[in-house]
Amino acid sequence: MSAVLWLLIALPLGGGAVLALTGPRRGGLVPAAGVAAAVATLGAAVAAALTRPKASAPLFAGMEAGLAVDGLSAVMVVTVAAVTTAVLAFAVGEFAAHENRGRFFGLMLLFAGAMLVTVTATTLPLLLMAWEVMGATSWALIGYWWRQPERAEAADVAFLTTRAADLGLYLAAGAAMAGGIGSLRLDALPDADAPWLHVITAGVVVAALGKSAALPFSFWLSRAMQGPSPVSALLHSATMVAAGAYLLLRLVSLLDATAWAGPLVAWTGAATALVLGLVAVAQTDLKQLLAASTSAQIGFMVLAAGSGGVAAGTTQLVSHAATKSALFLAAGAWLTALGTKQLPALRGAARVHPLVGVAFAVGALTLAGLPPLSLWAAKDEVLAAARTESTALYAVGLAAAAVAAVYSVKAVWYVTRPLPADAELGYDTEERGTRRVAGSTPAPLLALTFAAAVLGVLALPGPASWLKGLVGAQGEPSPEPWELGLSAAVALAAVGLAWRWASRPASAGLSRAAVRWTHGWLYLERAARLVVVRPVLGLARTLADFDDRVVDGAVRQTARGGLAAARLARRLDDGGIDAGVRAVATGARSLGRWARRPQTGLLHQYYAQAAAGFAVLVLIILLVR
Structure with a gap:
């Protein structure tokens, strides 16, 4: 019997979705299709009221999406379906041909379907x-x-x-x-x-x-x-x-x-x-x-x-x-x-x-x-x-x-x-x-x-x-x-x-x-705007201002500080570390050039350099002693 319950929900929701998507096209067929869907829904409602079906499907862990027609909801589904059928039958002659009747009849059926789910939900x-x-x-x-x-x-x-x-x-x-x-x-x-x-x-x-x-x-x-x-x-x-x-x-x-x-x-x-x-x-x-x-x-x-x-x-x-x-x-x-x-x-x-x-x-x-x-x-x-x-x-x-x-x-x-x-x-x-x-x-x-x-x-x-x-x-x-x-x-x-x-x-x-x-309906809307809407909007503006000035301001200041630190690090890197590396490299190149000068390839010069070295070494030994 759960098929009757699913049909009761699917007819208005499915039919409404289809009609709403047709838009202004096939405007002449839309009212008839809408009334037909409503009549079918009424038939399903009567059947559901007589058989009292139940249905459920898993939703979340330990939780189900449950539907059931009991005594109270049986009265409601028939009432909702009957009034929907009568209203849609009346609406057939209420709209001009150029209007988007597909959207109207579709939304009406979707609304009725949502109401039927509301009264049968467990x-x-x-x-x-x-x-x-x-x-x-x-x-x-x-x-x-x-x-x-x-x-x-x-x-x-x-x-x-x-x-x-x-x-x-x-x-x-x-x-x-x-x-x-x-x-x-x-x-x-x-x-x-x-x-x-x-x-x-x-x-x-x-x-x-x-x-x-x-x-x-x-x-x-x-x-x-x-x-x-x-x-x-x-x-x-x-x-x-x-x-x-x-x-x-x-x-x-x-x-x-x-x-x-x-x-x-x-x-x-x-x-x-x-x-x-x-x-x-x-x-x-x-x-x-x-x-x-x-x-x-x-x-x-x-x-x-x-x-x-x-x-x-x-x-x-x-x-x-x-x-x-x-x-x-x-x-x-x-x-x-x-x-x-x-x-x-x-x-x-x-x-x-x-x-x-x-x-x-x-x-x-x-x-x-x-x-x-x-x-x-x-x-x-x-x-x-x-x-x-x-x-x-x-x-x-x-x-x-x-x-x-x-x-x-x-x-x-x-x-x-x-x-x-x-x-x-x-x-x-x-x-x-x-x-x-x-x-x-x-x-x-x-x-x-x-x-x-x-x-x-x-x-x-x-x-x-x-x-x-x-x-x-x-x-x-x-x-x-x-x-x-x-x-x-x-x-x-x-x-x-x-x-x-x-x-x-x-x-x-x-x-x-x-x-x-x-x-003026007791000016309840004006009171709601004064008591609820204005304070809420005022609070929203205050929070938005707090967000702009404090939260976003802190983020912007943090970003500026990061950029300043990056610039300082770049200056230290360029003027200190990179300069030191360049100085060491320059000194190494200079020492290399000085070290290459004695390397002439002439044997007699090497002998002379060795003799001078020994002389210096002997002199150092004599001085140290």
């Missing part, structure tokens, strides 16, 4: 590899129109923010090795020795919160809206932002192994759900509203993980994936047709394109948490888990659910208004609209909308018990009838108030500063 090294590929492909997809500087900058901000948080996984891997977990298996991480256990947990939490755009990392999701609408529909529904929440749900046992991690994660999730919900209320750009609501909805998943609600978080994740991908596709369809995503300019858009409007309205009301739609039941599952941990957590979560109703109804109010007489004047703020909906839009949009409406069945007593058994969370609490009634009443009341006050200016009842702060 060892930390393989998870890290997939995590990195997911980050790199998301950067390329957000900056797909890279010739536009603002889009390229947005991709850089999103990538660098998540990349900084990703360092937590490397920290966790190093701490796991130091803590005695040589295999780096995910299920063995809670068994690490102290204090390394706390370091592992901290690294995992930081990486997960960064990838899921939870506080304080939420601002990168605002920048990511510069990407094409299909990218937003995939990355910010079932894949990238869900990856961090999935990791926390997968490693609930790691959070439970420390006293501080669970409460920290739960409160971070609750704060994200409430605060980013308020940010969504203040937005006038539809995609920015949906982005902020994504962070808020991911906050519920993080809250569930911190509260130990694995089944609750899974229900929220799956329901949100279908709902948010449908909403992003509807927003993308309007952007293509009308050339704008500004809510004031989208007045009456649901009347201009009724099918898209119906799908958007159903998705938005699902996002609002209205009964009996899926996110109503899913949120109650999360809130039931939170209530077992803290009444205060439950109260904050309930308040966040009310805010969700407000920002959802705000969007519905705009798009369902009567069409103004001068509607055309508000169009084409981002691009030139086509004034029509592509033929590839209805099928995936309606399929996702239907799923968004009915997936709440997972919270019904029978299916909920099945899901809890599937993910190994049989002891999780279920919402009491009064909790279901209370959340429904809160959502309906919030919807009524929001509809009543939707026509008022965004600043009504709020201070101008509050509106500015929420509309």
Whole structure:
């Protein structure tokens, strides 16, 4: 059965690589090939979910690259593959023929493949590899129109923010090795020795919160809206932002192994759900509203993980994936047709394109948490888990659910208004609209909308018990009838108030500063630049200056000293040693010349020289005596 698992990974990764390499060539065949690869991947995902295969391969000494489909990952692989298929089917009609559709469809499949490896990985090294590929492909997809500087900058901000948080996984891997977990298996991480256990947990939490755009990392999701609408529909529904929440749900046992991690994660999730919900209320750009609501909805998943609600978080994740991908596709369809995503300019858009409007309205009301739609039941599952941990957590979560109703109804109010007489004047703020909906839009949009409406069945007593058994969370609490009634009443009341006050200016009842702060995503990016980026760049400049002046300066001074010593040695060599050698040679030559003078070859001169020598010798003897 491991062949099914390898096929599940190989289909999107191999197909994506091939399509990405085709470039702009064969542009007409690329969309069909991309959708075919996604459909095949969905088939493999269903087969893997039914058979639960496992596979492994040697990686390093004492360490394997392991893959497995268990209960939790079975839900995830089907969700990821289904959303990918729907989004790619929608994207068939979204790009002009002259654009590099091979690169787009290839990167989308590569990204989906990396996400499938992420949710099936059983060892930390393989998870890290997939995590990195997911980050790199998301950067390329957000900056797909890279010739536009603002889009390229947005991709850089999103990538660098998540990349900084990703360092937590490397920290966790190093701490796991130091803590005695040589295999780096995910299920063995809670068994690490102290204090390394706390370091592992901290690294995992930081990486997960960064990838899921939870506080304080939420601002990168605002920048990511510069990407094409299909990218937003995939990355910010079932894949990238869900990856961090999935990791926390997968490693609930790691959070439970420390006293501080669970409460920290739960409160971070609750704060994200409430605060980013308020940010969504203040937005006038539809995609920015949906982005902020994504962070808020991911906050519920993080809250569930911190509260130990694995089944609750899974229900929220799956329901949100279908709902948010449908909403992003509807927003993308309007952007293509009308050339704008500004809510004031989208007045009456649901009347201009009724099918898209119906799908958007159903998705938005699902996002609002209205009964009996899926996110109503899913949120109650999360809130039931939170209530077992803290009444205060439950109260904050309930308040966040009310805010969700407000920002959802705000969007519905705009798009369902009567069409103004001068509607055309508000169009084409981002691009030139086509004034029509592509033929590839209805099928995936309606399929996702239907799923968004009915997936709440997972919270019904029978299916909920099945899901809890599937993910190994049989002891999780279920919402009491009064909790279901209370959340429904809160959502309906919030919807009524929001509809009543939707026509008022965004600043009504709020201070101008509050509106500015929420509309600007709490200026978290500015704070990150001030608190993190500037000090890091300042430190880098200081270290570079230290390197230039001290380290490089010492090297240069050492080199200069070496050159000076070499010049001195050369002078000593030329003026001393070589001069002495030359003097000895000159003296030897002179002695040789003097020694050759007596050698005349005349016998009588030799006799005379011998007689003179004997005379000198006798004289010396006489003098010495």
